[in-house]
Amino acid sequence: MSPRPSENKLFNDDPSGAPPSEAVGYALVSLERSIDSADGGFTYAVPPELADLAVGDRVTVPLGRGNKPTGGIVVGLVETPDTKIKRIKPIQSRERSAASLPPDLVALAKWIAGYYCCPLGMTFASLLPAAVKRGTGAQQRTQVRALTPKSKPRAEPSEGPDPAPPKLTILQRAVLDAALTHQASEGWIDPKDLADLAGAKSTSPIKQLLDKGLLETRQHERIVSDLDLRAQRAAPKADQSPPQLTPAQATAVDRLGAALPSGFSVHVLHGITGSGKTEVYLRAIAALLTSDFGFRNSEEDPASDQANVTPSPASPPKSEIQNPKSPPPGVIVLVPEIALTPQTVGRFLARFPDGEVAVLHSGLTAAQRHAQWQRIRDGKARVVVGARSAIFAPLPRVGLIIVDEEHESSYKQDQLPRYHARDVAIKRAQLSGCPVVLGSATPSLESAYNAGIGGLEVRGLGKEKTAGAETKPPTSKPPTPKFHLIELPDRVPGAVLPKVEIVDLAQERQQRKGIHLLSHRLENALRNNLDAGGQAILLLNRRGYANYIACPDHRCGWMMRCNHCDVTMVYHRNAALPTGGVVRCHHCGAEQLLPQICPESGHKLTVFGLGTQRVEEELVRKFPEARLARMDADAMRTAKDYQTTLDAFARGDTDILLGTQMIAKGLDVANVRLVGVVSADTSLNFPDFRASERTFQLIAQVAGRAGRGEHRGSVIVQSFNPDDPAIQLAAQHDYVTFATQELKTRTETGLPPVGRMARIVLRDTADLANKKRAHQLAQVLHQANDQLNLGVRLRGPSVCPIARLADHHRQHIELIASPPQGATSIQKLLTALRNAGQLISDTHTAIDVDPVALL
DNA sequence: AGCACGCCGACT
DNA sequence: GTCGGCGTGCTC
Numbered sequence A: 001m002s003p004r005p006s007e008n009k010l011f012n013d014d015p016s017g018a019p020p021s022e023a024v025g026y027a028l029v030s031l032e033r034s035i036d037s038a039d040g041g042f043t044y045a046v047p048p049e050l051a052d053l054a055v056g057d058r059v060t061v062p063l064g065r066g067n068k069p070t071g072g073i074v075v076g077l078v079e080t081p082d083t084k085i086k087r088i089k090p091i092q093s094r095e096r097s098a099a100s101l102p103p104d105l106v107a108l109a110k111w112i113a114g115y116y117c118c119p120l121g122m123t124f125a126s127l128l129p130a131a132v133k134r135g136t137g138a139q140q141r142t143q144v145r146a147l148t149p150k151s152k153p154r155a156e157p158s159e160g161p162d163p164a165p166p167k168l169t170i171l172q173r174a175v176l177d178a179a180l181t182h183q184a185s186e187g188w189i190d191p192k193d194l195a196d197l198a199g200a201k202s203t204s205p206i207k208q209l210l211d212k213g214l215l216e217t218r219q220h221e222r223i224v225s226d227l228d229l230r231a232q233r234a235a236p237k238a239d240q241s242p243p244q245l246t247p248a249q250a251t252a253v254d255r256l257g258a259a260l261p262s263g264f265s266v267h268v269l270h271g272i273t274g275s276g277k278t279e280v281y282l283r284a285i286a287a288l289l290t291s292d293f294g295f296r297n298s299e300e301d302p303a304s305d306q307a308n309v310t311p312s313p314a315s316p317p318k319s320e321i322q323n324p325k326s327p328p329p330g331v332i333v334l335v336p337e338i339a340l341t342p343q344t345v346g347r348f349l350a351r352f353p354d355g356e357v358a359v360l361h362s363g364l365t366a367a368q369r370h371a372q373w374q375r376i377r378d379g380k381a382r383v384v385v386g387a388r389s390a391i392f393a394p395l396p397r398v399g400l401i402i403v404d405e406e407h408e409s410s411y412k413q414d415q416l417p418r419y420h421a422r423d424v425a426i427k428r429a430q431l432s433g434c435p436v437v438l439g440s441a442t443p444s445l446e447s448a449y450n451a452g453i454g455g456l457e458v459r460g461l462g463k464e465k466t467a468g469a470e471t472k473p474p475t476s477k478p479p480t481p482k483f484h485l486i487e488l489p490d491r492v493p494g495a496v497l498p499k500v501e502i503v504d505l506a507q508e509r510q511q512r513k514g515i516h517l518l519s520h521r522l523e524n525a526l527r528n529n530l531d532a533g534g535q536a537i538l539l540l541n542r543r544g545y546a547n548y549i550a551c552p553d554h555r556c557g558w559m560m561r562c563n564h565c566d567v568t569m570v571y572h573r574n575a576a577l578p579t580g581g582v583v584r585c586h587h588c589g590a591e592q593l594l595p596q597i598c599p600e601s602g603h604k605l606t607v608f609g610l611g612t613q614r615v616e617e618e619l620v621r622k623f624p625e626a627r628l629a630r631m632d633a634d635a636m637r638t639a640k641d642y643q644t645t646l647d648a649f650a651r652g653d654t655d656i657l658l659g660t661q662m663i664a665k666g667l668d669v670a671n672v673r674l675v676g677v678v679s680a681d682t683s684l685n686f687p688d689f690r691a692s693e694r695t696f697q698l699i700a701q702v703a704g705r706a707g708r709g710e711h712r713g714s715v716i717v718q719s720f721n722p723d724d725p726a727i728q729l730a731a732q733h734d735y736v737t738f739a740t741q742e743l744k745t746r747t748e749t750g751l752p753p754v755g756r757m758a759r760i761v762l763r764d765t766a767d768l769a770n771k772k773r774a775h776q777l778a779q780v781l782h783q784a785n786d787q788l789n790l791g792v793r794l795r796g797p798s799v800c801p802i803a804r805l806a807d808h809h810r811q812h813i814e815l816i817a818s819p820p821q822g823a824t825s826i827q828k829l830l831t832a833l834r835n836a837g838q839l840i841s842d843t844h845t846a847i848d849v850d851p852v853a854l855l
Numbered sequence B: 001a002g003c004a005c006g007c008c009g010a011c012t
Numbered sequence C: 001g002t003c004g005g006c007g008t009g010c011t012c
Helices: A005-012 A103-115 A120-127 A130-134 A170-185 A191-198 A204-211 A247-262 A277-290 A342-351 A366-377 A388-392 A421-432 A445-451 A461-465 A505-511 A520-531 A612-622 A639-651 A691-703 A725-731 A735-749 A767-787 A822-835
Strands: A025-031 A042-046 A058-063 A068-078 A138-146 A215-223 A265-271 A330-334 A357-360 A383-386 A398-404 A435-440 A484-488 A499-504 A535-539 A548-550 A570-573 A581-584 A591-593 A606-608 A628-631 A656-659 A672-677 A714-719 A756-764 A793-805 A808-817 A845-849
Touching: A025 A058, A025 A120, A042 A058, A042 A068, A068 A103, A068 A120, A103 A120, A103 A421, A103 A822, A120 A388, A130 A366, A138 A170, A138 A191, A170 A191, A170 A204, A191 A204, A204 A215, A215 A366, A247 A265, A247 A277, A247 A398, A247 A435, A247 A484, A265 A277, A265 A445, A277 A330, A277 A342, A277 A398, A277 A435, A330 A388, A330 A421, A342 A357, A342 A383, A357 A366, A383 A388, A388 A421, A398 A421, A421 A435, A445 A735, A499 A505, A499 A520, A499 A725, A505 A520, A505 A714, A520 A535, A520 A672, A520 A714, A535 A691, A570 A612, A612 A628, A612 A656, A628 A639, A672 A691, A691 A714, A691 A725, A691 A735, A714 A725, A725 A735, A756 A767, A756 A793, A756 A822, A767 A793, A767 A808, A767 A822, A808 A822, A822 A845
Parallel strands: A265 A435, A265 A484, A330 A383, A330 A398, A357 A383, A398 A435, A499 A714, A535 A656, A535 A672, A628 A656, A672 A714
Antiparallel strands: A025 A042, A025 A068, A058 A068, A138 A215, A548 A606, A570 A581, A581 A591, A756 A808, A756 A845, A793 A808
C-alpha cells in the first residue's frame, strides 16, 4: 500500500492560510497539550478521505508555525467553523481505529474537564493509556481460515475451473477439517494454533493448503501480552458452588436486579465487615451478564443534584449516546489499588469465564494494559476489575458500575485531573443510564448524606431545581434521599462481630515505668492469643522508628526539620549504619544520616514518637518466639513482597502481622483472633475536618479483620483520647450514630458533604511573590463572586498546614458553598474565571475540587 | 506542553 | 559587536 497522496497535499499546500477547498466539514480537536480553551479544542478542516470521521477518533493535526504533528481527540463535528478563527489547517491523518474512544467516554471527559477544572486534553491523556496510544505490543499477525466459495469467490484463470477437489494428504485433510470446525465458532485462527489443533507438528501443511487455494489469509493486529489471568484464578475450594445467601443479601441482590433494567440509579450498599458484600456484587454481575434487556436511559436526571456530581453545560443530549442496536452490557468493578490482589481478582475469575474478565491496575506492563484495554473495547471482556482509572474502561456499553470500599480516599487522584473515581462512576452511570453501587462497611459521609443515613434531610430535587439556569423542569417530588440505601446489617452465618476494648494510654503511662508502645492489656492479649495458636494483626498508621528528633534541653527546643519542607524528619533505624539509622522526610524523600548532637546547643539528641519499626523492636523483645512480619512502604519494596507477606500470613506461617493502613483492608484470614490498634491518635490529631471520619473508618475496617473464622475476635484500641466519639462509636460498631453526629457537626460548620468545597493551592520557591499572587487571585475571586452573586464563602489566602514542600512555599484559598445552590455555584465561579483566563492550573496553581486532603 | 520571540549580561 | 539566559505568549 502506498501513502495516500492527498494527505501530503493537504498538509503542504497551505501558503495562503485559506482552508483547503475540498474540506468536507470541520472538527473540534482536543489536543494533547496543556491548552485550556473554553470550547475544549481547536478547529481543523476535515479532508474528504476522512469524511467518516467520528467523535472519539484519535487524529494527528499540524500545530504551530512548524506544523508540528500533534495528537488529539475529535470532540465535536461542525459544518461551519467559528468566524473568529483566523486560520484553519486540515487534519493530517487519523490514527488506527483501535486507539479511538467510545463517544460516552468523550462525554465523560468533557464533564471531568469542566467539573474538576482541568484542560480537556490532559483529561484525555489520563483517560487513554499511553500504551494504547503508542500501540505497545501491537503486532501484525497473519491469520488463516478455510476459503469457502461464499467467503471469497475468486477467479483462478491460470488453473481454470476446478470441479474436482484437489488431492490432499491426510495431514492436509485434518488441517482443513480443523479450520472448518474452528470457523463455525470463532473464524480466523493463527497458523500455529491451527497446526496444533490438527495435530500437525509444523505449519507446512497449512502452506500447502494456501497454495492450493483452500485457505485464505489476513493480516490482523494482535497485542502480545504475557498476562495470563487463568493463573490468578482462585484455588478451587471445597465449596465450588456459590454460597447460600443470607436474607439481607438476597434482598440486596433482588433490589439491584430490579434496578438493572431501569436506567440510572445510585445504591449505597452499607454492609458491615464480613457481611458478604462481594457475594452481592457477584450475583448482580451474573444477573447483568445473563440479562437481555434493552438499553434505557433514565427519565429524570437525579445526578445533577448529588453531592459531588453536577451536570456540566457540556452534558450531551441523550440522543447522542443512545444507540438502538446496543452491544451486550458489561460491568466495571472499582477496587482500591491496595486491595487489587490476586485473591480479589481470583474471586471474579472463579465465578465468570476467563475470557469475560479483564483486569486493570498499576502493576501491568504497557503491553498487558494495552491488551486488556483492547479486549474490553472489543466487547470480549465484559467484567472489568480495576483500580481508580478503570472507571475509564472502554466498554462498548456499561450496564452496571460497582465501587467497592467507596469511602477510600485513594479514589481521589492527587494529580491532574484531580477526579474522584466514585463521583466519576456516578456520572458515568448517569451517562450510560445504568445503576451504580457504592459499597462500604463505613460509607463516606458524602454517601451517607445522600442515602439518608443519619436522618438528615437531604436537600431534595425540588429545591435545587430553582437554583441554577440549566435546571430541568420542576418536579413535584418531595425531598427524598437521592441514593437508595441497601443494608447488610449482619455478618454471614458463623461470624460474629469482635469485642472491642479501648485502652487509655495516659492511665497506662502513669502505672508503668519505661516506654511501652504495647500496653499491659495488649501485651497480655497477644500472649494469650499466641499461646492459643491464634494470629494477630497490629496496626500503626505511621512508618519508621520515631517521628521526632529533638534536643532534650527544653530551653533549646531544637527539633529536626526537613531542609526543603516544613515538616519534622522521621528516624528510620538501620543497624548496618554507624549512626544506627537515617532520618527521612516523608514528603520530599530527602534523607541524611542521623545526627548525634543538637546543632544549636550541642546536647546529645533524643528521638521520640512512634512508628512501625519501633513497635517491631518491642515485639521482638517481648515475643522473641513469635513469627513476625512488618508490612509498610519501607519493608515492601515491590508488589511481590506484599504478596509474599500476605500469602505467608494467610497460610498461618506468621503469628503477628504488623503494618500501616495497608493491612486494614480486605485481609480475610480466618485465624485472626486479635487486632490491635497501637495508636488511634495518629489519624485523630490530623489538622483536617475529616480526622474523625478517618479514625472511625480505620478502626472499623481493621477491627473487621478479626473473628472471621470460628473464634470470636477481639480488638484492642490504644489511645490518649479514649473518650473520643469516633473511637467510642467504632468500638461499639455503631456507624449510624457516628454518621448522624458527624453530619450534624458538618451541617453546623457548613463543611462537606453539606457544604461544597474547592481549594486552590499556590506554590512558589519565592515566598513573597507567592503570597502576592495568592492575594491577587483571591481578589479576582471575590470580584467575580460578588458580580455573579454566587454567595461562595472565600477563606484565605492563608499558609497551608504544610507551609513549605520540596522548597516551595504554599498558600491556599478555600472556596466553600452552602446548599441549596452550593453544588453549582463553585463550579460557576471557577468556570467564569477560567474562561476569562484568570485562573489557569499550572506549575504554580493547583485547583482541587472536592478535596480530600487539605495539607 | 513546546516553541518562538524578545530584551538584558559575559564572551570571541 | 554577538551568543544565549529563560520570561511571556501563542498555538485552530
